[in-house]
Amino acid sequence: MSGGLILHLIRLEASKLMSYRADFWITAVANLLSTVVVHWFLWRAIFATTGAEELGGYDFPVLMTYLILVNLIGRVVRGSDLQMGIATEIYDGGLSRYFLYPTRYLPFKYAQHFGSIIPEFAQMVLFAAILVALFGLPAGAGVTLTSLLLTLPALLVANLLYFLLSTPLQCVAFWADNVWSLGVLLRFASLLLGGAMLPLTMFPDWAAETLRWLPFVACYEFPVRVAMGDITGTGELLLGLARGLGWCGITALCTRPLWRRGQLGYTGVGI
């Protein structure tokens, strides 16, 4: 696939999302507000009940920073995951047209997916700036310009990994009519096991250590820890990125036979 086509797809998807979706901003604001409000009350209550100053190494303000960041970053990582675009196109025959084009389907879809997260990214930056302007940054949160810049490669890897994790699940649409529930399952499993619902440091040590070997950490916890300045050493940063990329390779390898076998039985229904 040519670089020109990739850029074209990214640009087109980004502009489509911003031009035609009036609900785009409303959804984003509602999502952020509900997250902030729910977490604030929930964790306020937990801290008050336990009487602890810190939980899992986080005091209340830093924990809120972590949870808000994970929410903002998570939207960029997932994009429009629950739309299950690939599965839908397999199901309704929309895949057929891509078989006619002299291009590869999955890179094509990833370029579209990537384009769709650019408005999300812009929102993330804007909302983060507004929140910082309103409330400031807590003393314990090590967010700096450098840490934010270092987050960008982690975010790219996370986005690619999440797309690749969802692809084999979406390939199930070659054999089953409705795979939406698999998308929901991936979202919740990744949120819980990737440290997006609560930091992994709040899990028992053995569980946290095990979860760090799974791909979901690279989707949420790793980029957030980079953003919060928890990962400063080049070695640790490169190791985290390498783990994420390694999982990208593994999931791509798992997708390959599924995709090959699935398209052999593809019937192109709907035409």
Next chain:
Amino acid sequence: MIEVENLRKTFKVHKKAPGLKASIRSLFVRERIEKEAVRSATFRVNEGEIVGLIGANGAGKTTLVKMLAGIIHPSGGSATVLGHVPWERSNALRRQVALIMGQKAQLWWDLPAADCFLLLRDIYQVPAAEHAAQVERLAAMLGVEDELHVQVRRLSLGERMKMELIAALLHSPRVVYLDEPTIGLDLTAQRAIRNFILEYRREHAPAMLLTSHYMEDIERLCERILVIRAGEIVYDGSLRRVVEEYATHRIITAHLRSEATLAADRPASAPAGLVGIGEVIESSGTTLRIRVPRDRVAEAAQRILGAHRVADLAIEEPEIGDTIERIMTSRETGGAAP
């Protein structure tokens, strides 16, 4: 350009009896049946040819086109398009092929057609200047210049179909599959699309395979047809030859100087002098239309002329559509020409 040899496609489909009990049972045990959509299709389409692929609903037309377009894999047999196996989907082939589906939008619903065309330019890697000139020319030919910047989903069916045609032909394909390109369109739009296809053929001489349920599409565009029945090609030959080979009857129309006398007890049977020869299709006043077996046309004409005072007499071939319909629906097999 398109060569097909014993191409087959069998689908495995799940079967379920109606009712809740059967639905629960199907969760554990599912019965599968094999459906032969295409059986041993053999034919070729040459450069500059528009070949009509005709068959009843479910006869296997679209399945055949999908295999040749590389969308689905066959169960057996072989096919090459421009020397490539279509379902291997080489980019070299895909750059030279187009599929237009009247029943399925291929353009991006939320984008204006002009944006879709720009994306297709990058997909097919058409030089920018060539692409712009081509869009302008094709849009002018189809009269849709003013709609280029309207979202596809806001276009009328006819306008959308015209945009689909432009999109499919922007890269000047050498092989074009047209799957019911005029379905649901008004007569003006149908005519515009037919003229456009003929113009494209004149300029580019592609191999074209056209499926349509409209006989006018077939008669206007195709010199040669393939008739497919229950997945089997039962006729491959010229459109004209269909009538010569398969029309078993002719229609004799006689305008009489006085009213014909029909047998009193059998008003729908042949009038005096023609009993046992033909079947009356119409008998109103002085007009008589009789369906007569081909080998008895001369005899019937002689008898009419002998028995009545005839002002005018015409012998017509039956409609091509009727003849093809008879081939499509006949239970007999065979008769397919190579």
